Amino acid sequence: xxxxxxxxxRKILRERSGLVLGExxxxxxxxxxxPVARKHGLAGLDEIVQKVRTAPAENLLVDITEAMTxxxxxxxxxxxxxxxxxxxxxxxxxxxxxxxKSFRIWCAAASSGQESYSLAIxxxxxxxxLAGWRTEIVGTDISKExxxxxxxxxxxQFEVQRGLAIQLLVKYFTKEGEQWRxxxxxxxxxxxxxxxxxxxxxxxxxxxVVFCRNVLIYFDQETKKKVLERIALMLPPDGxxxxxxxxxxxxxxxxxxxxxxxxxxxKLTGK
Amino acid sequence: MVARKILQExxxxxxxxxxxxxALDVCKQKMPDGVLLDWNMPVMDGLQYLVELRALPxxxxxxxxxxxxxxxxxxxxxxxxAGANEYIMKPFDSEIIQVKFSQVGLx
Numbered sequence: 001x002x003x004x005x006x007x008x009x010r011k012i013l014r015e016r017s018g019l020v021l022g023e024x025x026x027x028x029x030x031x032x033x034x035p036v037a038r039k040h041g042l043a044g045l046d047e048i049v050q051k052v053r054t055a056p057a058e059n060l061l062v063d064i065t066e067a068m069t070x071x072x073x074x075x076x077x078x079x080x081x082x083x084x085x086x087x088x089x090x091x092x093x094x095x096x097x098x099x100x101k102s103f104r105i106w107c108a109a110a111s112s113g114q115e116s117y118s119l120a121i122x123x124x125x126x127x128x129x130l131a132g133w134r135t136e137i138v139g140t141d142i143s144k145e146x147x148x149x150x151x152x153x154x155x156x157q158f159e160v161q162r163g164l165a166i167q168l169l170v171k172y173f174t175k176e177g178e179q180w181r182x183x184x185x186x187x188x189x190x191x192x193x194x195x196x197x198x199x200x201x202x203x204x205x206x207x208x209v210v211f212c213r214n215v216l217i218y219f220d221q222e223t224k225k226k227v228l229e230r231i232a233l234m235l236p237p238d239g240x241x242x243x244x245x246x247x248x249x250x251x252x253x254x255x256x257x258x259x260x261x262x263x264x265x266x267k268l269t270g271k
Numbered sequence: 272m273v274a275r276k277i278l279q280e281x282x283x284x285x286x287x288x289x290x291x292x293x294a295l296d297v298c299k300q301k302m303p304d305g306v307l308l309d310w311n312m313p314v315m316d317g318l319q320y321l322v323e324l325r326a327l328p329x330x331x332x333x334x335x336x337x338x339x340x341x342x343x344x345x346x347x348x349x350x351x352x353a354g355a356n357e358y359i360m361k362p363f364d365s366e367i368i369q370v371k372f373s374q375v376g377l378x
Contacts, residue, residue: 158363162366170347
C-alpha cells in the first residue's frame with residue numbers, strides 16, 4: 001500500500017473512532033479490509049482507497065471503521081482482573097451497596113461480548129449473596145455488527161475454549177449445531193448498545209465499575225485523557241475502572257490513581 | 272503427535288501410552304503431574320481409564336485433561352463426573368492447551 005493511501009485510511013480511523021493506526025499495524029489492513037471491499041463490490045484494497053478518495057459513501061466509511069476497530073476477545077481475558085473483581089470489588093460492592101441493593105457495570109469495548117458475559121457469570125456464581133439485587137451490565141462497542149454477535153451470545157468451539165473453565169461451559173452454555181450459546185439467563189443480565197467513545201457519555205448514565213480494557217492503547221494521548229476524565233464523571237467517589245495490562249493513567253490524568261496491590265484497577269483521586 | 276510436541280514446547284517431560292490400560296500401568300509405576308487423555312482408544316477407553324485411575328492409591332493427584340473429538344455436553348459431563356479437571360475439544364490449537372493447562376495449575 002502506498003504511504004499516501006495508508007495515511008488516508010489512518011486519517012479516517014482517527015477522526016471517526018480515535019484509533020491511531022501505527023505503521024506496524026499496516027498488515028491488518030489487508031486481512032480486515034478485503035472482506036469489506038467484497039461486501040461493497042470492490043476488488044480489493046486499492047479499489048477501497050480509490051472509492052474513499054473519489055466518492056466516499058457513509059456506509060463504506062462505517063464498515064472500514066468497524067472492521068479496523070474490532071478486536072479478538074476472550075472469556076476471562078488475563079484471568080487476574082476477574083479474580084480481583086470477584087474477590088475484592090464485588091465483595092466491596094455487596095457491602096457498600098447493601099442499602100440500595102443495586103450497581104451497574106460498564107464494559108466500554110464489549111466486542112463480541114466475552115468480557116460482559118464473564119462478569120455475568122461471576123455475578124451468577126455469587127447469586128446467593130445477590131438475591132434481591134438489581135445488577136446491570138452494559139456492554140458498548142462502536143461496531144453494530146460485533147454487537148449483534150454479542151447479543152446473540154453464540155460462540156465457536158475455539159472461542160469457548162479460550163479462558164472458559166469446562167465446568168462453566170457445561171453450566172451456562174448449550175450446544176446449538178457447531179456453536180455454543182450462552183444461556184438466556186445470562187443474556188438477560190447484559191444489555192449491549194452501540195456507542196462511540198469519542199461521543200458524549202451522559203446518555204449512558206452512572207456506573208459503579210467500568211471495564212475499559214485494551215482500548216486506550218489505540219488512542220492518542222489527548223483522547224486517552226478525554227475518555228478517562230469522562231469516565232471519572234460517571235463514577236461515584238468509590239467507583240473503579242479496570243484498564244488493560246499495557247495501559248495506565250500515569251502521565252495521562254490525575255483524576256485516577258492505581259489501587260495498591262490490585263494491578264489494573266484504578267480509583268478516583270478526588271482531584 | 273501434535274499434542275506431545277505442544278506439551279514439550281511448554282516445557283513438559285512427556286510419556287506416551289497407546290491405550291487406557293497402558294496408561295494405567297504407567298501411572299501405577301509413578302503418578303504423573305498431568306494426563307492429557309483421549310476418549311476413544313482400543314483395549315481401554317479414556318473414561319474407563321479415568322475411573323480406574325481415580326480409584327488407585329494416589330490416583331486423585333494427577334490433573335487430567337481430556338482431549339477428544341467427543342464434543343457434546345453428555346460426554347463432557349460424564350468426564351467431569353468421573354473426575355476430569357479440564358476438557359479440550361478437538362480441533363484445538365497450542366494456545367487452547369496453554370490456556371487450559373494454566374487454568375488447572377499445570378502451568
